[in-house]
Every structure is written in C-alpha cells, then in structure tokens.
Amino acid sequence: MDEHLLIQKYFSDIGSAFLAEHNVEVPIGDDASFVSANSNSQQVNSIDTSIEGVHFLATMTAEDIAYRSCVVALSDLAACGARPQWYSIALTLPELDEDWLKGYSSGLKKFSEEYRIPLIGGDTTKGSLTISVQVMGEVDKGKTLLRSKAKADQLIFVSGVIGDAYLGLIELQNDPKSEKNVNSYLYPKARIDLGLGLIDLATAAIDISDGLIQDLELICNASGVGAEIYFEKIPTSKNNKTLELINSGDDYELCFTADEDKLDQIIKLSKTLNIPLTEIGRITSSREFILYDKDLKPMNPASGYKHF
C-alpha cells in the first residue's frame, strides 16, 4: 500500500474529537498543522526527521548535518507561507563525542543566524544518528498556503532549478572533494521569502523533497485535480535533462499553482527576490497527471523518492 494512504489510514483520526477545543484547524495531510494562536494569526507546526545514510551521508561533517536537517524541516514552513518563530530538536546519537557536538552546535548556530530563530529546547538520546527537527511558524489568519486549493486551468510554477541537489549528492558519494554541485545538496535553502511573497498570489504550494512530479501529485491529490506538465519547461542546470534528475528530490524548491492573471505579479516577485520562477504546466480538471515530452507525446512520469 502507498505510504501516504497508510499514514492517512492510521494517523488521520487520532483524537480528532479534541481538535476544535484546542483550536487546531488543519490536521494531518498538509506540509504542516495550523493552530489558532489568537484572533489575528495561526501557528504553523511541522516536524521532520533526518537519518544518517537515508537523509544525509555518514561522511558529512556534524556542522553540515545540523544545518541541513534544520533547513529541510523549515522548508515545510516556506511551503505554507509562514514566518519562522522557533525550533526544537530531538537528537539521537551513538555517543557524546565533544568534537562532534561542537561541530553540530556550529551548524545550528549558522541555521539560527540565517533564519533568525532560536532553538528553544530538545532531547538527546543514545542510538543511531537520527535528528527530528520541530519548527514553529506563524501566518496571518486565513493566509496559509495549502496543498488543497489548486483549481483547473491554473498555472503550475517551480522555483529555482531542479536536480542540482541530486547532482551534488552523486558527487559527494563519488568524490567528497568535488565542489561543483555539492553545495546544492549540503546547503539547501528554505524558500521562506518566496513563501511569504506567494501569499495572495499562489493558490496551492508544496516544497519539493521527494521529487517534483511526486510532490506535485500530492497537490493534485489534495486538490482533486490533474495536471499537464511539459518536460522541456522544467528548469534544470544540466543540458541532458533526464526523468531521474527531475524525480530525484532533495531540491527544497517550491512548486505552486496560481491563476493566470497573477502571471505579471509572479514575474515581478521573481525579479524582486532574484529567484527563478518557471511556469511548467497547467492544472486540469481530469484527475489525470500527464507529462509531455518535447514532441508533446505523453511520457511515463516514473516516480520520486519512496520512504519505504
């Protein structure tokens, strides 16, 4: 059974009788959960786990592991159009190695400085290296970017370029001293400013962690729509674009939908933030997901990263 369906089946209805009394408005199924903090704003909560050998390489420095695992978690807030507030960490590690902890601490500091949020707590336990980062953000009431609001005929966009993080990962695996694309893998950006800029512009958004096509399908499934995507339009930095490259994940760019009449504002936003925003296709009412090749023939979109 599909991972997302399994989670839906076994985790979507736990204590749901108590959602209303605790002001929780969007439960499981989006990038994050929303809780009314007061009459003007909502809190946005997300938690994300990074595991050695699965989500990051064992050869990476403690500093890079710390930084990357935090950015990856914060990326979910970007996809919701939220302002980051603070974070906490559950860190499982094999031993209390002071040198390692020192590096790890530096990586956290770098992350905290860049996104201007404090670490407010956590837990340390002994075991194989596993890092769960919980992030809290806020949005003005009713301004959250959800996965579920894409509608037929809206345009589909993607930020930045797709696949560089994957190229960086391959390089790191083969030659840890390579410097070509490794930064794209080691130091992804949480597109916070873009998420904030997309409020009132985008109708739905998601961050690309498991692969562009697979993550876009989550928008389609949540919104009850389909999509037509043009392979040639997908922005990559490599000339010989492949499905593998596009489906590789780890990009942490945003994929979003918007009404066609917002195109000028989106182009303007792209210039303001100096982030490429590329139109790659269109939402359809068909529930079908079609990827067209350069001759406009349907391709098999294959699939992105499977967690299990």
Next chain:
Amino acid sequence: MDEHLLIQKYFSDIGSAFLAEHNVEVPIGDDASFVSANSNSQQVNSIDTSIEGVHFLATMTAEDIAYRSCVVALSDLAACGARPQWYSIALTLPELDEDWLKGYSSGLKKFSEEYRIPLIGGDTTKGSLTISVQVMGEVDKGKTLLRSKAKADQLIFVSGVIGDAYLGLIELQNDPKSEKNVNSYLYPKARIDLGLGLIDLATAAIDISDGLIQDLELICNASGVGAEIYFEKIPTSKNNKTLELINSGDDYELCFTADEDKLDQIIKLSKTLNIPLTEIGRITSSREFILYDKDLKPMNPASGYKHF
C-alpha cells in the same frame, strides 16, 4: 563530561539573540520551553524520544509502545503545571507493517482519549524504531512550575510510589506474562491533574524519569540549593527498599518542593486527587545533597539512569 553539562555547553545559546522577538521566555534547561501565546497565557513545548531497546522493550506490542512513548513525553508538561493541547510524532520504523501500524494507531487513540488531545501532525521515516513525541500545552501567564524556584527550608515531596515501574520492567524482561507490576512500566500516568493542582502550592517540580535522586538533583542544581532526603520516607510498594529501586527511573511521578505552610493544602490535594503525596526531606542552603539512612547516617546516593 556530564551529559547535562555537555548539552548546556553546546545547545544553550543557539540563536538566543532571537528569543525575545519570538516571545520565548524560558529556553533550554527545564522540562519544557515557554512561549507567550497572548497576554493571558504561555505555551509550553517539549519533545521526548523513545527508542526500542533503550526506552522500551522490543517485545512490547505496538499499542503499548505508542501509548507509553506519548505518556512519557506528556509527563514533562505535568511537571510544568501545563494543560495539554496537542501533540505531533516523528516516527522512524523499519518497515510499513500494516498490523503493527494498526496496533500503534490504537495506542495513540487510547492516549488521545485519556488526555483529551489530538494528534495534529508528524513525519514517518525508515530506520530503527525511534519515536519522538512533541507535546504542546499551556499555562496561565506566570503560573509555570519551574525547576529553579526551590528555596532553603522548603519541604520535598514525591507523588505515588517509587520503583514499581522498575519492578515491572524486570518482570517483563524475565517473564512477559507476569502481571504483578508490569502495568506500572507499560502504562505510566502523566500526572497532569497533580501538576495543575500544584500551581500556587509547589515552588519547583520535576517528573521522575531517570531516578528520584538524580532528578531531584536537577531541581537542586537549577535552584542553587541542596537537599536532605530520608531514605526511609521514600514511598515504595516493596518492603526491602533498595537504592537500586529508588534510582531506577521510569516512575513518571512528580517530585516537588513547597513551603511548610502549604502542607495542609498538599494533604488536601492528595485526598482530592487520590494520589499519595509523601514528604521525603527538605531543601537546604548548603548545595550539598545528603541521603540519610534509617539511623540518620549519610548514605552514598549512587546515581540514576545515564543516557550515554
């Protein structure tokens, strides 16, 4: 180096320049962190990891694993005098076994029903069984129970009985079908009602996870005080009381301090909640921690659970 000092050294000052602007009032070092939600209340956030073979037995059912890992996390809110609001889970598991997930889901439901809070989100990843539970609660402004407010001459209390969970763990390890004390290990209680009752009564509180003496020492260290404890007064259900029993941890009872003139109210609270609250000693100004045996001779208090 001591685990608590290491964590203090490497995690206590990450992004602290941004605490104030995000209304975070008590950072790392207590059972939880406090964030001003509005002018009347504070949010209380905590995260706690349970690992197979370390924090629970591999032989336990998925339902029991789910329930226990959540209660253990919620116990930190009890120690802060907080009302639980919601929780999220980062679940790392070796495979998507539907039977296991079904049992796990039942355990979460049992927990949610008992404490009347919803699961609002989470993350699932593949790896060795590791469960991080993030809990969010609230307190009226200024009413949090901290570790740091114990003062000389105040009385020290402990709730319930100490050591039954440890006896249950031993039984489970030796004879999984034993029924004598296993429930104390499998189904601890988060002392939420007690924590709420202790607001304005207790001066400092902690939940006993790593052993009564070790956890009480955390109160002493945070408050800059010492303590005199009477071994004979420590409530256990077993006649041959041992240091091992008292230091075993896993009790999730509350240890707290209070001014002597609150004794009558504490006795009344004990009756109202039907929870034994036993006076076991007194806070001193000496910074020394002394455990007296039945002949009032100092004993070596030994130590509780070490995480590394």
